[in-house]
Amino acid sequence: MSGPRTLGSKIVANALAVVVLVVMLFPVYWMVATAFKPGRDVLTYTPKWFPTHPTLANFRDAMGRAYFWSDVKNSLIIVGVVVVLSLALAFLAALALAKFRFYGRKAFIVLIIGVQMVPLNALVIPLYILLSRVHQVDKLSGVIVMYLTFVLPFTVWTLRGFMLGVPRELEEAAMVDGTTRFGAFVRILLPLVAPGLVATSIFAFIQAWNEFLIAYVFLHEPSKQTLTVWLANFTTLRGTEWGPLMAGATLTALPVLFFFLLVQRRVAFGLTAGAVRG
Amino acid sequence: MRLRPGSEELAPVSARFPAATTATVAGTALHSRRRRRSWHRRALPVAAPYALLLPTAGVIAAVLGYPLYLLVKLSFQKYGLFELVRHKGHYIGTANYARILHDSQFWTVLGRTVLFTAVNVALTLVLGTAIALLLVRLGRFMRVVLTTGLVLVWATPVVVAVDLWRWMVDYEFGVANWTLTKLHFGNFLHHDWFANPWTGFGVITALIVWGAIPFVTITVYAGLSQVPQELIEAAQIDGATSLGVFREITLPLLKPIFVILASLSIIWDFQVFNQIWIMLDERPTSDYFLMSIYSFVESFRISEYGLGSAIAVVMVLFMLGITFVYVRQMVRIGEVQ
């Protein structure tokens, strides 16, 4: 990629970039700004662009609402289990796809890709019916398993990509040096795909944390719900208190924003690496 | 230090045909000779990949495979509250399908969904690509800043995004209303955007495109940076303008990425549910029905699970074609890897 060639075009590019940045980020900024504003500064006809009297009152309000902390706990539990399980399962599956030749391999790869396309909304219906038969509705475990299913395909695919990038000779050298085949996977391959593990665990974290529909349909008890459902129910409980709502929204988004900044472009790159060169 | 005596007599085939030592010989002739294979050494590697795949395949089959089958089965059944309690459906053949296909609302919803999808996908791809092209021209610092900003948008949970957009277009205190009025686009003070489905969908489209742009931008940008610099330089030396380079070199190379992005966008936008649901306080009017909402409402609100399933099946079928395109493109890339 060539950089800008003239000073003029460079200025234009940068100016445009600033405009785009402002337009895209403004909603996020506005949410956070509102969260820090006291009530009277929120409900004004003429918007106050900066929180001149920042306060934590909204946050206190939001956190004090019913079920906030229990829902945070639920979200954390679900997310934690999903991340750990998905990593373990995906690592094994990616091993199979990347390092072995076997009958049905290509079919499975196609399956992995295609399965991500099955619409969630459509499956909620039979899933609900299925789970209500076995009385698993309103249980965290049911939600965890469902989340796993939606996270695994991408995780397996990405880890497989990382594994393919490790030269086969490294494992062979380890085997000649004295490991078993599986020993070579654990001692050599695993450390070398660590970046992939990090990227996919963050992806799993974000998917699980942000998810709404499944948690909404399957968790009815307010004490069992996740934070996203809590937030969605915020307004229906008591009119629309924008300050606390924005505070609640900020809190819900916080962990994800934080971890996403850590992984940045790796996720998109992993999806399409090699697409251009073919 | 010598070969085994008598090896001269072996005189393999090639001795008589000097330059014809072909590398390809049917392997069958060799298999008859002594072969000692330790059984367990062979069996273990063969079973290993299947064992490794089993947990993942199991989870996917259980949560995706079986329910999918169930969905289709349900679509041929009557399954209301009564059946829910009894845990058993009542088979009615294609009655559900007949009902929806003759229902004008179904067709309205389908048409609306298609239009909605088309607009969203087009806007997302165009704007996303434009910003990616902008990214290419930026200096390192601005690029990092802009990318970080995009990532922040991308990471925002849907529920959060919906809430904050709702706040921005709030009919009383919404900052968007105030800004648009100030910019003389009309009088939007005290304007309820959702009274009119067109403006309501306008807001929802803005919300969705806003949230979808980062992914497209970052992916396209990643693709752009993989275009070999030499190709561009060669084209420039050959006399191509910037536009020419983009059209002749960059775009064709980026085609696989666009296929993937378009497919993914179509699939996601066709299924949009959360944004509408939450934006309208979980009580959307029928003007706001998209396929996924329609299916959901029929099932969980009216407790006509069979009908809802039929609608969902239609939805899945509709997207099958796109899915096929996507999968094929991904496999092409994946196999080369």
Added chain:
Amino acid sequence: MSSIRFANVSKVYGDGTLAVQSLDLEIAEGEFVVLVGPSGCGKTTALRMVAGLEEASDGEILIGDQVVNDLAPRQRDVAMVFQSYALYPHMSVRQNIAFGLRMRKVTKPEQRRRVEEIAKILGLTEHLDRRPAQLSGGQRQRVAMGRAIVREPKAFLMDEPLSNLDAKLRVQMRAEIARIQRRLKVTTLYVTHDQVEAMTMADRVAVMRRGVLQQTDAPQRVYESPANLFVASFVGSPPMNLLEARLSRGPDGLVCRIGAAEVDLGHRPELERFADRTIGVGIRPEHVREAEGEEPRLRGEALLVEALGAELLAHVAVPAQPLLVEDVREGAGADDDEAALPAAATPEGETTMLARLDAESRVRAGDLVGLSFDTRRLHFFDLETGLSIRPVAAPAPAAVAG
């Protein structure tokens, strides 16, 4: 220390390609054998079969007296140096070298001792705590060697370890590897496509082509008595001149007509049955000289004279028919699809002959030169089989038709 033996080993791939065919080869204890041949000849496959990274389709592989076909790599107690070195990037040099020891549960103090000893021998002491990425190519190569040596294995297996180094480093490392092997007396099977490496390092050279072993012998013997056309053109740089010749009976024995020159061969019992037939004739550039007096010669224009310092290498266009068979082309390094370039450029009955001349020679490019050769140094080849025609007196090293 153990010997390595291939007993009628073959390797067939799933799609039917025969990578190695009925290989019989023994590497004695402490011997350095180089398996050499053009790419695709099966040498690397053979090596990997010893390591256990490929499974033999047929035959037995023995390390010492033990048949190892069914043993996993880690059970064979061999060490391997890969072409790309295969150093573990996430481990330090010390950890890389110690890896095999760790797998064998050698005690920590013992590990330390051995690693440091090896590091000293290889000059790696100050790099012990660095990562491979921070080392130069030569240093990485030495780490790979160290990892192999420290385990004191039954045998060393080396897969083109020098190909990734630049020319000068390669020469240096060649000597070092040979020196180390001699000092440690480890049985070594070394694979390369570079025949110079093979000739300089090996106790014995085993030449392979398309999965078939062509000749196994001491380097000098392979050079002086190539078993067939392929070996003749593969071994030796610059390559042997190979020409068509016609034998006829003369008053004093056999007469060989090479192009425009007629050479008296005298009594050659081994060539009797080829009288009145066309055979292949080979002469190495160092045995070609400027003709003197009345001796038979091939005359032509010197196209190019390369000044190599200690000698001159003259490319002379001579009226003689070159041997254009596949064995020769492959030996000289042409791909299967490549047309033999010199033949395409020169007309029928003409070819370029290489001659190594004295530095004092006054031949210049463009000069008309007469080339002659020592008839005792001529190699003869049966064109039907490609085998060399051996003088009856000399013992025939067991060879395979190529």
